[in-house]
Amino acid sequence: MKIVVAGTGFVGLTHAAVLAENGHEVHAYDIDLAKIGAYASGDRERIEHYVNEPGLVEVIGETLGRYLFFVGPDAVDAALEGVEAIFMAPPTPPNLDGSTDMTAYRAVAAFLAERLARRADPSQRVVIVNKSTVPIGTVRMLQGILTEHGAANVGAASNPEFLPEGNAVEKSRRPDRIVVGADDAADFEILRRVYPQFHHHVRIGYIETTPETAEAIKYVANTLLLTYISFWNGIGARLGETFGEIDMEDLKRGVTADDRISTWGSYVSNGAGGSCFGKDIQSLMYQFRSHGQPYHLLQAVYDINEFQKSYLLDRAVHEAGFNFNNRSVALLGLAFKKHTNDMRDSSALKVVEGLLARGVREVRAYDPLANAEAARWFDPARNHLFERISYWPSAVEAIQGTDALFISTDWEEFRGLGEVIARTVAPPYLIVDGRRMLGDVDRLVAKGYQVLPVGGKLR
Ligand SMILES: NC(=O)c1ccc[n+]([C@@H]2O[C@H](COP(=O)([O-])OP(=O)(O)OC[C@H]3O[C@@H](n4cnc5c(N)ncnc54)[C@H](O)[C@@H]3O)[C@@H](O)[C@H]2O)c1
Missing domain, CATH: 3.40.50.720 (NAD(P)-binding Rossmann-like Domain)
Known part of the structure; x- marks a missing residue:
């Protein structure tokens, strides 16, 4: 399939490379021309200057120029000709009030909608798929942008990304699950063809649901992971610091021996960082706040981590x-x-x-x-x-x-x-x-x- 990935940071670059490894023709698009130039060079040092993930340079090296292409704004029109799926992977950083800064997302969406509105053959279905972590309701917003620009026969879907940094390539090759949120049968079908190896996989869950559910799955998963971390930091660390005789390793082993209790996150640390946990929990708090819902648990999890x-x-x-x-x-x-x-x-x-x-x-x-x-x-x-x-x-x-x-x-x-x-x-x-x-x-x-x-x- 011909696929475009818009935004080539950690998520976009890894996703594009692994899709190309699976035999799709992938055009990875970014406005940052220095980045595009570095990736297209195939040079390890230049690529890792931007994204340093085990195995990523190798996948780029194997696919570059055959399945994987890097394009800037000038070459996007050609890349969009005959495309079936477009993955959105621009940054969605937090604003000061915790809400999600959708500036880059909106810019890419409008840029693509405008071009798709004047494509040569509108009879071919295209779906724009959100990989970036975006607030619940963003697929609806994207549908609005597409309608506004008169982009016909273009669907909108959510396919959140769960890859952990440091193990991104491996987890893209073998994810725990694929979540697809869409309204239209044609869009579900396109995504099944993007991921034929995961659809009906014996171990990898393939979940098709509403766009809002898919968007919520990402926020709930990330805030639950941070909750585990803050649970151990807020309770385990305090216990160990209060009662010197408590052995932290034995405490963890004793508690997590119960297979209802996660071993992941059962450690104490000076907090969890990264581009996702803090921003996603702040965004979910903001989404609750703006709908008049209380969010005491999320606030406590966030505060403990900070x-x-x-x-x-x-x-x-x-x-x-x-x-x-x-x-x-x-x-x-x-x-x-x-x-x-x-x-x-x-x-x-x-x-x-x-x-x-x-x-x-x-x-x-x-x-x-x-x-x-x-x-x-x-x-x-x-x-x-x-x-x-x-x-x-x-x-x-x-x-x-x-x-x-x-x-x-x-x-x-x-x-x-x-x-x-x-x-x-x-x-x-x-x-x-x-x-x-x-x-x-x-x-x-x-x-x-x-x-x-x-x-x-x-x-
Ligand atoms: N990093 C992770 O581990 C991770 C995991 C899951 C989900 N996510 C989500 O994925 C999204 C992207 O995260 P990331 O870490 O890859 O971000 P990033 O900042 O590393 O990459 C974003 C890329 O988008 C490009 N970009 C910005 N504006 C653009 C525009 N108008 N047109 C084209 N490209 C544009 C940037 O140049 C950059 O290369 C975020 O929503 C994030 O929450 C990230």
Whole structure:
């Protein structure tokens, strides 16, 4: 099938590449020409500058120029000729009041509607499919935009994306489910042909429903995942920090042995970041608020997650008596989670803000993938205090000469940090473990280091 994907960020690029891998002719469209140029080069470094996902460069390399094409606004008309499905994957960031900023979405929708209204052969059915996470009712809004522009025989559908960053390609190849929300039988049929390998799959649920249900599934799924995380952070972490004898690992194993209880999310941390959880829960709260509905549970889940991101700095001051003023602190982990360079809503942003607000002299940062991305976020032209941040190619170099360190991302390599710390910096030294990565805490404590873990007492 001929398919267009509009918006080639994490979602659009991965989706386009995996559709191409499945033998569709995919034209991936973006207004960002530098991005399009980088993807079309097939060059690993240039692609990963934008989207760094395991296996993605390989899929692009295998399909580029045969099944996968990258186009800017100039080449869209040709790409739309004979197209059957158009996936919408522009950004839908939060506004300050939590509502969804639909500017990019509306711009793409109007741009496409205008072109589809004057296509050569309107007898062929086309469906525009929302992949971006958009408020409930957006398919109806899209139908309105299409009607307004006189785009005939063009359907609107919802097919939300559930891919987790860091494992995006694998999850696109083998998703847990495909959700399609539409009104028209012809649109359901087009999507079945987009995903023939998933329709009637023995394990992968293929759910056809109303557009509103499909849109709601995405919000409910994401807020439930964040609820698990906030449950463990709000209850598990507080228990471990109150009663020193509680073993967090045993607590988790004991509770989640019940197969009605999710093991996913049953960990304590300095909060969950990423481009979706925080924005989606804020959007759902806004959608409830604007319909006069209460949303106490969502507010609590959101507040707990935000609290977790920086409260360890307060514990460092109040429990460990650590004075951050004029001190040097290593920050290990910048991305919002391992296996990605994505900094959006990363807990590390709050940690850096908190460290600078407490007057640290320098932040020596290290992340296996996100150093360059972080340097863009912390641009000294925006805030001169960001000059205090330096980036290092390894944990050991970041730690050198510091008075404390903060672990903010769950990169596996941080599990071995105990040895590195003992070789590199002498006590007194404070280790704030926001991800419970350190395994050899007893040895460190015996040598005189202070360890302050999330979900545990200061040692
Ligand atoms: N990142 C995730 O893990 C994830 C998972 C599921 C759903 N989503 C949702 O998918 C959507 C996209 O997320 P993302 O992380 O890929 O965003 P992104 O910011 O990485 O990518 C969006 C892309 O859209 C392009 N764009 C912006 N305006 C455009 C326009 N007018 N015309 C064409 N292209 C335009 C941008 O240049 C960019 O390349 C969001 O709604 C998000 O909530 C994201």
